[in-house]
Amino acid sequence: MQYRRLGRSGLKVSELSFGSWVTYGRQMNNDAARECMTAAYEAGVNFFDNAEVYARGDSERIMGEVLKEVGWRRASYVVSTKFFWGLHDNVNEKNTLNRKYLMQAIEGSLTRLQLEYVDLVFCHRPDPETPIEETVWAMHDIVRSGRALYWGTSEWSADEIRSAYEIAERHHLHKPVMEQPQYHLLHRDRVEREYAPLYADFGLGTTTWSPLASGLLTGKYNDGVPEGSRATLKGMEWLRSSILDPKGIEKARRLKGVADGLGVPLSQLAIAWCLKNPHVSTVILGASRTSQLHENLGALKVVPQLTADVMAAIDRATADE
Numbered sequence: 008m009q010y011r012r013l014g015r016s017g018l019k020v021s022e023l024s025f026g027s028w029v030t031y032g033r034q035m036n037n038d039a040a041r042e043c044m045t046a047a048y049e050a051g052v053n054f055f056d057n058a059e060v061y062a063r064g065d066s067e068r069i070m071g072e073v074l075k076e077v078g079w080r081r082a083s084y085v086v087s088t089k090f091f092w093g094l095h096d097n098v099n100e101k102n103t104l105n106r107k108y109l110m111q112a113i114e115g116s117l118t119r120l121q122l123e124y125v126d127l128v129f130c131h132r133p134d135p136e137t138p139i140e141e142t143v144w145a146m147h148d149i150v151r152s153g154r155a156l157y158w159g160t161s162e163w164s165a166d167e168i169r170s171a172y173e174i175a176e177r178h179h180l181h182k183p184v185m186e187q188p189q190y191h192l193l194h195r196d197r198v199e200r201e202y203a204p205l206y207a208d209f210g211l212g213t214t215t216w217s218p219l220a221s222g223l224l225t226g227k228y229n230d231g232v233p234e235g236s237r238a239t240l241k242g243m244e245w246l247r248s249s250i251l252d253p254k255g256i257e258k259a260r261r262l263k264g265v266a267d268g269l270g271v272p273l274s275q276l277a278i279a280w281c282l283k284n285p286h287v288s289t290v291i292l293g294a295s296r297t298s299q300l301h302e303n304l305g306a307l308k309v310v311p312q313l314t315a316d317v318m319a320a321i322d323r324a325t326a327d328e
């Protein structure tokens with residue numbers, strides 16, 4: 008495992024990390040989560056991603072219990088959480104980044120995680136109804152209080168990130184250090200084009216999500232929908248149509264041909280491709296069982312196989328006809 012600087016910060020994160028969305032509290036209980044986190048940690052993963060909203064707080068609860076049980080030194084790993092959607096169906100408690108919500112949210116997450124601080128805290132989506140200045144001050148105060156070490160954004164536009172950065176700079180506040188965007192073979196534009204000036208101007212770090220497009224880029228949906236897979240889960244109907252989009256499946260079939268040519272699983276090719284981008288600080292893996300995680304961690308050894316010719320073949324396989 009290699010470690011990359013999180014943007015311009017001094018923090019180093021493992022180039023592959025592990026997240027808990029959909030899986031913890033739904034497909035995985037404490038035992039399964041412990042098994043995966045242990046496998047990841049033993050492979051050198053030092054960053055575990057989470058969010059307040061995942062399994063409505065249960066994902067943080069499970070991660071907190073696992074971390075307590077395994078007893079790793081706190082300094083040896085990085086944990087994140089994210090705020091926006093909230094846990095309560097009430098005004099000022101959902102779909103906001105106002106100061107009142109953020110101050111409560113960090114307390115709740117630390118309690119569920121049984122931690123004194125999280126390393127990274129993200130604004131999970133932009134909030135058009137709260138001035139960015141209010142959010143920047145609140146995130147600064149959270150970092151200043153020691154309850155988080157670095158803050159960043161998730162799925163903010165380049166303009167919104169720039170605005171937050173400039174407000175922080177103007178007032179000598181803690182600046183946003185990283186963004187958490189979707190990035191995979193079928194979703195590249197924002198990371199490669201929209202954010203490009205931000206890498207140059209601020210040294211923005213990225214913790215990228217859904218490297219396998221929720222499983223589509225393993226090829227598992229190429230010949231139908233496997234039972235128990237993410238596309239079949241109750242509550243994930245909104246995602247089902249994008250996982251099963253015929254254009255995406257056609258591209259996954261073509262990509263499978265490239266992976267077969269290299270003698271590697273498509274999952275590893277897809278993850279290794281994300282790692283080729285130097286602006287990616289860490290690729291957050293997802294897995295609903297340990298065997299998937301082991302396979303996905305194997306992507307590290309595929310990176311050197313992605314020569315310029317292979318990258319060009321990948322571009323052809325993912326091009327719109």
Ligand code: NDP
Pocket residue numbers: 025026027028029030034056057131161162187188215216217218219220221222223225227235236237238274291292293294295296298299300302303
């Ligand atoms: P992926 O795109 O890698 O999808 C992971 C899912 O794909 C697994 O849960 C599993 O689903 C299937 N899968 C994974 N590996 C294999 C394999 N080798 N063979 C077959 N199936 C496999 O990542 P996620 O979408 O889970 O995202 C990763 C992390 O990113 C999340 O846990 C979260 O931490 C973060 N994230 C952040 C978001 C944000 O808004 N900031 C949004 C989404 C994710 P199954 O077995 O059920 O089919």
